[in-house]
Amino acid sequence: MSSAFPTIDQTSFQNSFVEELRGDTSNLNRPRQVPGYHYSRVEPTPVQDPRLLAWSDDLAAFLGLAKPTERGSAVDALAGNLVTGSMKPFAARYGGHQFGSWAGQLGDGRAISLGEVTATDGTFWEIQLKGAGPTPYSRRADGRAVLRSSLREFLCSEAMHHLGVPTTRALSLVGTGDLVVRDMFYNGNPQAEPGAIVARVAPTFVRFGNFQMMASAGELDNLRALADYVIRRYYPELGEPTGPEVYVRWFEEICRRTAVMIAYWMSVGFVHGVMNTDNMSILGLTIDYGPYGWLEPYDPDWTPNTTDFGSRRYAYGQQPNVGLWNLWQLARALAHLVPDPELLRPGLDLYSSTFEQTRHEMMLHKLGLTSQNPEEDKALFEALHEALAGAEVDMTLFFRHLSHAAPAVLRHPASADTAWPELLAAAAYSTSPEEEQSLTQWLHRYLLRLQQETAAPEAIRERMLSANPKYVLRNYLAQQAIEAAEAGNLSVLERLMQVLKTPFAEQPEHEDLAAKRPDWAREKPGCATLSCSS
Template sequence: MSATLPTIDQAEFQNSFVTELRGEISADNRPRQVPGYHYSRVVPTPVADPHLLAWADELAAFLGLARPAERGPAVDALAGNLVTGSMKPFAARYGGHQFGSWAGQLGDGRAISLGEVTAADGTPWEIQLKGAGPTPYSRRADGRAVLRSSVREFLCSEAMHYLGVPTTRALSLVRTGDEVVRDMFYNGNPQAEPGAIVARVAPTFVRFGNFQMMAAAGELDNLRALANYVIRRYYPELGEPTGPEVYVRWFEEICRRTAVMLAHWMSVGFVHGVMNTDNMSILGLTIDYGPYGWLEPYDPDWTPNTTDFGSRRYAYGQQPNVGLWNLWQLARALAHLVENPELLRPGLDLYSATFEAKRHEMLLRKLGLTSQTAEEDKALLATLHEALAGSEVDMTLFFRHLSHAAPVVLMNPESAEAAWTELLVAASYSTAPEEEAQLRQWLGHYLARLQQETAAPEAIRELMLGANPKYVLRNYLAQQAIEAAEAGDLSVLNRLMEVLKTPFAEQPEHEELAAKRPEWAREKPGCATLSCSS
């Protein structure tokens, strides 16, 4: 008989970040500059009535943690009301470029890490409470988070994992019983909203900005100590960091992982919305789910972030370039660790090459193409982006319906016209025939290319269905879950989470969750437009 799993208040925590790096130990949580340290020891601020709203069972099993009751000591720990003897909570110090401009010291302004638990595979995973109260890095903020943004972070962290996208995870969602005042669109209309805390999980939450902060402050000993810590714990295959060549290889691996992550984003139509350097994981994981969204009408210039409407710096089509720019900023910080900064340039080249290769590979899978016709495929994929951008089609629905239509047309080319018409009706937000002309022309080229495949139509169908999700976390679905949760109804959130665990399965009983964005959601706040407010 297997041993009973502990709840989080009974778990034994390790504290490598605190014990191996330089930290400030102070009872002063006032916002301030904290020179000379990697982190500050802090204590979460208790909340009025913490109770559990959502729990990630599969993640908890991996972490070796039992599901807690709705209220009790375990939920107190998940809300920051209880700090056990093995926890050493801290807030990390980092800086970053925000919308392209250096912002100086930022840091964990409302995220407090409790420490690490050992997962089933023997690896340590850090548990961090987002919304647990002020820290020295809170600037003018209160250190809290609202239910609205917390539901979105909980759902999206787990949804991205089940899509196969490299990501941080979310263990729990706790409602605090307190209200938090937020001006959602920064337009002078603050409102009290229910507060919440997400326990998010990752091997580490170290960001590009941690290294940028050390370099900008001239703290080269701290910079080297942080780099050595990350290499030893999370890149052990590189060996002991004894010389510049290890830092060079490490940077190349960061570039490779970041490129793979970006290719996954582009493949599923995910838009992060706020790709500041302090929101870039040193492990190549998606981190900080704020004003994100999925492409519905395929528009490379679309961003869900109202703060970015002026420049569209973080729009869908800009994400690969921003990833490269952010890596360049990281390289500037890490240049202090190598003899010649030019040694880091191949890492940036590796990012570009890896991204292009991975994105190409993933797009071929989405189209059911396995044989190699390199130049022809490059042209086909390039014109696909143009055709999609010229048509108001839903990206997710287009590829999912294509997964069913392509094998049928391959077996019976005479059915192509009817099949393509059915596809466009299902996926398009527009009824204007002129908007479909370029895409119909592309579908003709695609069929000709598909006919060169040697795989059986059924094998092509399975390949495409495994690469093209039916269900993604559309913003209007998240908003429906938020509104229901605010009213005390968790059924919408729970159903949505269960469906998103198998996004590639048909799940016909949940068909309405795979529908096009409804017209009412086109302009509704939280559905079409979001901000960094949370």
């Protein structure tokens, strides 16, 4: 990284959200309703002993920021202990549907945005401190975050970026030196845990819930002002918002981006865990990494979120439907900007068609297929999902091992009798003879389809390897990094960060990080299940 880059305390911030939208005129920093405004100005609450624990070198290079020392004024800024003259920190006001029910005003209860920095390509990126203290939107909470959740958000933001998934980013992880009391599973067992703050980064953190809040409160001027701000700043290709047709095209683009994002989730087996409308980015980015997880045994009904165990509303297989439902709620808010709500319906249709098309294309890529045979391929994909769901097969390992095995069998078909059992042994946690037979039958069917391809087996292999990661942020790996960090050992976190930067590379020296979830992690808190507590 160039030494010419400034540290964050030396850089100049822009403040478009604060300067272009309506701010709360009260400086009363206690939980309260904030009618009539888009945000509240609020400064972070200082912490005892801020210390840099982790840093994203490639994001910092893109933003034009130098890595700070372990302690010092730059880390003070990343912890909220230092607010520079160009920062205008604020907490945004928004509402949302939580688990399907309208929750009213929510807002940034522990996230405080410092403003925007100009990246090396001239674009603007907002830097937000999560866990920086109370705001008017904190309700009954303390505005803080613990190390375990902050480390998980830091790691996952960057891991998803390197997988190619549309996502917010994370710049730094700072330990606070303070203890934070949390009841991890809301079961009457609160514990004092080390506190931490993650600096997360996105062009904007505006979400569906910002618009829902304005519409629900009848603040139509604020609704229009926010929409116009987002369109001008983040959707300039749509032109000036001078009439309803611009809002219609904007909504369609939101729907398209959201569909692509969720198709990426499904492709890599990612489960967000808490797809409330206040956790949906207006830019189609993955936002708010809470109780997430990756499918290990392939199970469409699996959710990592203990809060969702009753309904499994946010389970892996439900994510596409929830995305559509959330967009419908956004459409209800934006309907105030157009003369006829029906004008927004094509956007919802576009979501569905875009999701299906994108997911289909991703499955072709994952299976090394290029030639088009739509009906046959759709049936083949559906049969695979059914076969995987009927067996305890690790999704990531199945596709990765298939990337090697299928081209090899294509070159030597007689090797299938040994290659397919070896594949299932490598990817399955356990299978019955019937489940193994079902998957083997699918593999033979897939081989027949693969034989229709004109590409050489080696080209097919490379295509598959570029779509099927070897390394994903399994919850047990994140938990190991958390436990080591809590004990003062950051080497586990640092190693994991480096490996996840190139998740499609073989990296044989890190083979242990690509292993199946061990038996000890099956039921261990933080490894199999999590809650919204952080």
